[in-house]
Structure formats: structure tokens, C-alpha cells
Amino acid sequence: MMTGKQTQFVTIMSRVTLAGLILLLAASGAAAQRKPRKSVVTPPPAPTVTPEELKELSDAASQSRETLIASSQTYRDSLERLLELQKQDEARAQALVEKRKQLLELGVIAKRELTESEQALAGAREKSAETIKLIEDVDNLVAEVRTAEELAKMPPPMPSEPVRSTGLLIRYVGTSRWSLGDFGKVDAFFRLSFKKPLPVSALGQTATHNHLGFDHREAIDVAVHPDSEEGQALINYLRTQGISFIAIRGAIAGSATGAHIHIGPPSRRLVVAPLTSR
Numbered sequence: 001m002m003t004g005k006q007t008q009f010v011t012i013m014s015r016v017t018l019a020g021l022i023l024l025l026a027a028s029g030a031a032a033q034r035k036p037r038k039s040v041v042t043p044p045p046a047p048t049v050t051p052e053e054l055k056e057l058s059d060a061a062s063q064s065r066e067t068l069i070a071s072s073q074t075y076r077d078s079l080e081r082l083l084e085l086q087k088q089d090e091a092r093a094q095a096l097v098e099k100r101k102q103l104l105e106l107g108v109i110a111k112r113e114l115t116e117s118e119q120a121l122a123g124a125r126e127k128s129a130e131t132i133k134l135i136e137d138v139d140n141l142v143a144e145v146r147t148a149e150e151l152a153k154m155p156p157p158m159p160s161e162p163v164r165s166t167g168l169l170i171r172y173v174g175t176s177r178w179s180l181g182d183f184g185k186v187d188a189f190f191r192l193s194f195k196k197p198l199p200v201s202a203l204g205q206t207a208t209h210n211h212l213g214f215d216h217r218e219a220i221d222v223a224v225h226p227d228s229e230e231g232q233a234l235i236n237y238l239r240t241q242g243i244s245f246i247a248i249r250g251a252i253a254g255s256a257t258g259a260h261i262h263i264g265p266p267s268r269r270l271v272v273a274p275l276t277s278r
């Protein structure tokens with residue numbers, strides 16, 4: 001159960017981060033409906049853009065990126081505050097369990113009362129874990145936004161040279177067609193190599209992506225550091241299979257926050273227009 005304070009935080013969080021984003025989601029929904037699936041169409045002629053328009057577009061995109069980073073930070077801060085309250089709840093629930101264990105030994109209370117407090121503790125732990133997961137999702141997303149900036153500065157990978165890499169990332173563009181349905185074969189490889197399931201932190205679009213207006217529908221995030229043994233093995237496997245990926249060492253140089261391997265096409269913002277201040 002949420003305390004009054006927690007409910008208040010969730011409400012504030014929703015207001016702050018959702019206000020400008022509802023428009024984004026509405027726009028993306030409409031775009032998704034319009035988008036024809038796998039139909040063969042003649043590509044439209046390349047639009048002609050004047051240098052002034054180009055500058056305007058690039059300004060709008062960078063403003064939007066800054067807004068996205070700022071929204072992510074606001075959302076992350078509210079999650080951190082929520083987590084603090086949830087940790088306090090957890091500590092209180094833990095203390096109650098200890099107290100009831102003693103009372104049960106003394107024969108003062110029934111076993112049922114201990115069981116109830118143990119269930120409350122398990123519930124409190126679950127809530128904290130959910131919030132920690134959301135914070136990790138935001139970190140991954142911010143790392144992908146930064147990655148998109150890095151990628152924009154690089155020449156596109158060519159069939160003759162399918163890998164581009166910087167200190168922050170390794171981008172590989174494979175020739176295989178990729179869909180989320182191919183998840184199974186990557187998972188099977190990982191299970192065979194490491195005797196455990198692929199540690200997936202995001203399978204396709206998640207609530208966090210929706211929340212912050214990011215298109216991640218065709219991609220999987222794997223929670224391994226690219227330079228770890230598991231990361232290296234996964235990278236080698238993906239390359240031998242011709243599966244595109246971006247291995248991200250972190251959101252910023254020198255920090256592993258947000259480090260993961262993104263399999264599939266690069267994620268992108270749902271719209272490039274700046275958010276309105278409504």
C-alpha cells in the first residue's frame with residue numbers, strides 16, 4: 001500500500017513528465033496506424049530543404065533532445081525520491097517482522113500475525129525492486145539518446161566496413177533481417193554458453209519508452225557490459241549471425257551507468273518537434 005506521501009509523488013511525477021508527452025504518444029499512435037506494413041511502395045522523391053529550413057530542423061531536434069534528457073532527469077529524480085520512501089517502508093516492515101518473531105516465541109501473538117507481516121515485507125521489497133528497475137530503464141534510455149547523438153556524427157557503416165566504434169559505443173550493421181521474434185535464437189546461444197537466460201532489460205517497447213516518447217519497438221536491450229566476458233561473447237555471436245547491434249559502454253565517458261547491448265535497429269524519438277510548454 002502506498003503512503004500519502006508516495007501517492008503525492010506519483011501524482012507529481014505523472015503530471016511533470018506526462019504533461020508534454022501525451023501529445024507525443026498521440027502523434028506516435030497515429031503514425032503507427034498510418035504506417036503500411038511490409039507493403040511495396042515507390043519511395044517518395046527526396047524533399048528539397050533550404051539551408052534555413054535545415055537549420056530550423058536541426059535546432060528543433062536539438063531542443064527536443066535537451067527536453068528529452070531534462071524530462072528523463074526529472075522522472076529519474078522523482079523515482080529516486082519514491083525509492084527513498086519505499087526503502088523506509090521496507091525497513092519498517094522488516095522491524096515489524098523481527099518484533100513479531102520475538103512475540104511469537106513468547107507466545108504473545110498467533111503465527112498468522114507473523115505471516116502477515118512477512119507478506120507485507122515481501123510486498124515492500126517488490127515495490128522497491130520495481131522502482132530500481134524503472135531507474136535502470138531511464139539510465140539505459142538516456143544512454144541510447146547519447147548514443148544516437150554519437151551515431152549522428154559518424155559516417156554510416158558500409159557493407160565493406162560494417163563496424164563503427166568510439167570510446168562510448170560499438171555499432172555493427174549486419175545483413176540479416178532482424179525481428180523481435182529472433183529473440184529466441186539469441187537467448188538459446190546465451191543459455192548454451194553461460195547456463196542462464198539472456199539478461200534482457202527491455203524486450204521491445206516498454207512503459208519507460210512510452211513515457212519518454214522513444215521508439216524501441218524492434219529492439220532488445222541486454223544488461224551486460226560490452227567489455228565483459230558475456231558481452232564479448234554476445235558481440236561475437238551477433239556478428240557471426242549478421243545481426244545489427246549497438247554496444248553501449250555508458251551514457252557518458254568514464255561511467256558505466258546505462259551500459260548495455262542494444263540488439264536491432266537504433267531506437268529513435270517518436271517525434272523531432274520540440275515539446276510545447278503546456
Ligand SMILES: [Zn+2]
Pocket residue numbers: 144202216219220221262263267
Ligand atoms: Zn535499446
